[in-house]
Amino acid sequence: MRLVRTTESADGRFEVKEFSDNAIPPYAILSHTWGEEEVTFQDMQGTDATLKKGYEKIKQGCALARRHDFNLDYIWIDTCCIDKTSSSELSEAINSMFRWYQESRVCFAFLSDVSSNDDFPKSRWFTRGWTLQELIAPSRLVFFCRDWTELRMGSLAEVRRSISSITGIPVGVLSDKRSLEKYSVAQRMSWASKRETTRVEDGAYCLMGLFGVNIPLIYGERESAFIRLQEEIMRVMDDHTIFAWKAENGHGILAPNSAAFRDSHDIICFDPFDTPTTPLSVSNRGIHLNLRFKGVGHKGLGLAILHCKGTGSREDKLIAIYVKDLSMNMQQFQRVRTDRLEPIDLINLSPVDYHLTNMCVQADRMTHLQDPTSSEKTTPSRSLNFLDPGPFTPEELSEMTGPRVGPKDLLRSAATGTINFMWLLLTRDDVEIEIRDEWYQRTPLLWAAANGHESAVRL
Numbered sequence: 063m064r065l066v067r068t069t070e071s072a073d074g075r076f077e078v079k080e081f082s083d084n085a086i087p088p089y090a091i092l093s094h095t096w097g098e099e100e101v102t103f104q105d106m107q108g109t110d111a112t113l114k115k116g117y118e119k120i121k122q123g124c125a126l127a128r129r130h131d132f133n134l135d136y137i138w139i140d141t142c143c144i145d146k147t148s149s150s151e152l153s154e155a156i157n158s159m160f161r162w163y164q165e166s167r168v169c170f171a172f173l174s175d176v177s178s179n180d181d182f183p184k185s186r187w188f189t190r191g192w193t194l195q196e197l198i199a200p201s202r203l204v205f206f207c208r209d210w211t212e213l214r215m216g217s218l219a220e221v222r223r224s225i226s227s228i229t230g231i232p233v234g235v236l237s238d239k240r241s242l243e244k245y246s247v248a249q250r251m252s253w254a255s256k257r258e259t260t261r262v263e264d265g266a267y268c269l270m271g272l273f274g275v276n277i278p279l280i281y282g283e284r285e286s287a288f289i290r291l292q293e294e295i296m297r298v299m300d301d302h303t304i305f306a307w308k309a310e311n312g313h314g315i316l317a318p319n320s321a322a323f324r325d326s327h328d329i330i331c332f333d334p335f336d337t338p339t340t341p342l343s344v345s346n347r348g349i350h351l352n353l354r355f356k357g358v359g360h361k362g363l364g365l366a367i368l369h370c371k372g373t374g375s376r377e378d379k380l381i382a383i384y385v386k387d388l389s390m391n392m393q394q395f396q397r398v399r400t401d402r403l404e405p406i407d408l409i410n411l412s413p414v415d416y417h418l419t420n421m422c423v424q425a426d427r428m429t430h431l432q433d434p435t436s437s438e439k440t441t442p443s444r445s446l447n448f449l450d451p452g453p454f455t456p457e458e459l460s461e462m463t464g465p466r467v468g469p470k471d472l473l474r475s476a477a478t479g480t481i482n483f484m485w486l487l488l489t490r491d492d493v494e495i496e497i498r499d500e501w502y503q504r505t506p507l508l509w510a511a512a513n514g515h516e517s518a519v520r521l
Contacts, residue, residue, distance in 0.1 A: 063162065064103070064143040065089050065136035068124040076120055078106045078142060089136040090127040091166040093196035093203075094119060095186050097174060100141040116141060119172065122210045126170050134167060153279040160271020163199035164239070171196065176207040179215050183228050191259035191268040197225070198235060198242065199271065229253060230327055246330050246370065247273070247295060248303035251323035263287040265319055274298065285318060289425065292316045296342045296349070302368040303329050306381050312400025315349050315383075315423040328376060333369040335413055340420070347394070348424040354416035355385075355392075357486040362387030364489065365404055366395075366423075367416055372405070379405035385423060390485055390521050395423045417491050473499050476506035479515030488521070 063086055067077045081087065100116040111117050120139060127134040144155045163169060171193075173185045182205070187193050197203065205213040215221050222236045231253050234241050242250075250272050259265045263280070266287035270276055275294040280287065292304055293316070305315055306329045307322035317323065333339075339352040353366040365382040372379050384399035472493055475483040484506075487493045498505055510518035 063138070063158075065138055066106075066120065066124060066143065068127045068135055068137055075111070076106070076124055078103065079136075086165075087136055088134055088167050089138055090123070090132060090134045091138045091163060091169045091196075091200065092119065092123040092140075092172060093169055093187075093193060094172040095174065095190055095193070096141070103142050103145045104147070106142045111142070122172075123170060126206070126210075127168075132168055138162060138166065149279070156267055156279060157270065157276045160195050160199050163196055163271075164201070166200055168202045168204060169196060169200035171203055171205045172210070173205060173213070174208050176205075176213070177209075178207070179213060181207075182213065182215065182224070188228050189257055191254060191257045191265055194254055194257060195268060195271045197229070198231070198239065201239065230256075242272075246303040247299060247301045248306045248323055248326035248329040248370070251304075251307075251317070251320050252325075252327040254320040255322075255324040255326075257320070266291040269320065288319050289316050293344050293425075296344060300341050301331055301370075302351075303331060303370045303381075305368055305383060306370055306403060308401055308403055310401050312397065314425045315385075315397045316425050328373045329370050329381060330373055331369060332371040332380070334380070334408060334411075335369075335418075337418060339369075339418075344425070345422070348422045350420070350422050352418060352420050354413065355419040355421065355489060356416045357387075357489040360482050362390050362485060363398070365406070365416075366419075366421070367406055371408070376405060378408045380408060380411065382406050385421075387485070388424075390481070390517075392419060392489065393422060395421050397423055414491050417489050419489075470497065470499075472497060472506045473504075473509055476515070476518050477509040477513055479510065479513065479518045481517055481521060484518060484521055 063083070064078050064080045065087070067079060068090075071077050097116065099114040101111045101114050101120060105111040105114060111120070120142065123137050123139055126132065127137040140155075140159075145151050171187060173182070173187050175187075176182055176185050205215075207213055215224060222233050225231065225236060226233045232245070235245065251269075254265075254269055254272075259268060261281065262284045263282075266277075267279060269291060273291075273295050275291070275298060277287075277290050277294050283290075295301075295304060303326065304317075306326050307317040308325060309318055309322035311318055312322070335354065340350070343350045353368065355364050355366050357364045363384065363386055366385045367380050367382045370381050371377070372381065382404040383397055384402070384404065385395040386398045388394045388396055472484065472487045472495070474480075475487065488495065496505055499509070504512070507519065510521075
């Protein structure tokens with residue numbers, strides 16, 4: 063880790079020193095939004111640093127760290143303490159950054175666009191992706207406006223309430239950093255949903271510390287970085303809220319970006335079924351998980367209930383997503399209608415109606431061969447409409463799954479080749495696939511074969 067010595071050397075320069083992990087001295091840290099002519103690590107090695115506009119940040123940051131109430135000999139500043147010409151060093155720094163903020167004695171947040179308390183809520187600092195970890199990780203955070211005077215906005219509790227109102231981050235997280243683990247993946251993602259980064263990949267890389275994961279940096283992969291982040295989160299957290307997102311341009315069960323979680327701030331983990339399930343896993347076929355599933359529409363359209371629910375106005379509502387049984391065999395699924403989450407009322411929920419299904423849902427990672435401007439990319443769920451007429455009406459669904467419908471209806475639908483009805487019956491827990499008719503002792507499979515219904519045989 064490199065740090066800037068806060069006292070000037072004999073030649074009037076600020077020295078950048080490197081420390082091993084077991085010899086890092088107490089240090090401050092500077093949080094800011096990048097501007098023109100930032101000072102790089104290479105600039106600090108020569109005489110060019112003082113000629114750049116960004117040098118003022120280094121001078122002021124060092125002066126603050128030396129202040130009597132901080133009295134620190136070193137400060138970390140991202141612009142000049144990382145050699146960004148080295149991809150390995152940049153990767154190591156970004157993977158370590160959350161911990162560096164946690165271990166700092168104090169973090170100075172410099173708001174270059176703020177002149178008074180009235181400007182505070184509108185600062186660009188609250189809209190940037192990288193500053194989210196700089197807001198949450200440090201044990202002590204002090205704000206300074208454009209003239210480097212400290213912003214005083216009342217008591218610490220009042221400041222936290224103000225920040226919570228601006229960012230949507232609960233006061234509990236701001237006051238107790240250890241409480242971060244109490245919040246679901248969807249809630250944490252929602253805190254980043256309105257923030258932006260200059261590079262697409264940084265939208266994922268800036269969130270690693272928030273979830274305690276590390277992934278290699280691959281600049282140039284664009285949206286795939288956010289997919290990789292979610293896959294790594296699934297390896298360490300069994301949290302179905304990671305699937306509780308909405309987006310018009312959804313392209314699989316994993317979210318395209320953090321903005322998809324904008325309305326997920328009140329979704330928490332919850333499993334009312336008390337049934338053993340396998341952990342989430344990732345393969346080249348997709349995401350493997352156990353979900354309770356119910357057919358609700360033509361050509362394999364169904365609802366899969368996630369192990370999570372809403373709070374507040376959505377309390378007592380489980381969250382379900384629309385998925386499509388691609389081969390009509392209850393094995394390979396694709397998420398569709400990604401622009402909506404379906405609430406399931408806990409009060410009227412009957413587990414018998416929702417069959418526990420071991421399913422594989424396509425991740426549909428975006429590849430470099432796909433055209434990012436094509437309609438297939440921007441509206442994949444709508445492109446399926448010609449195959450997917452949509453959910454059955456409540457009347458149709460009641461007629462096909464109501465109390466008058468019994469196991470023997472599977473025999474009749476197999477004999478007539480009524481695929482949609484057959485598929486709906488086979489998703490139920492109370493239908494026996496080996497049932498035989500009274501006269502000929504034929505199973506549904508034999509009836510389908512005898513009448514030449516090839517699709518029904520495959521199903």
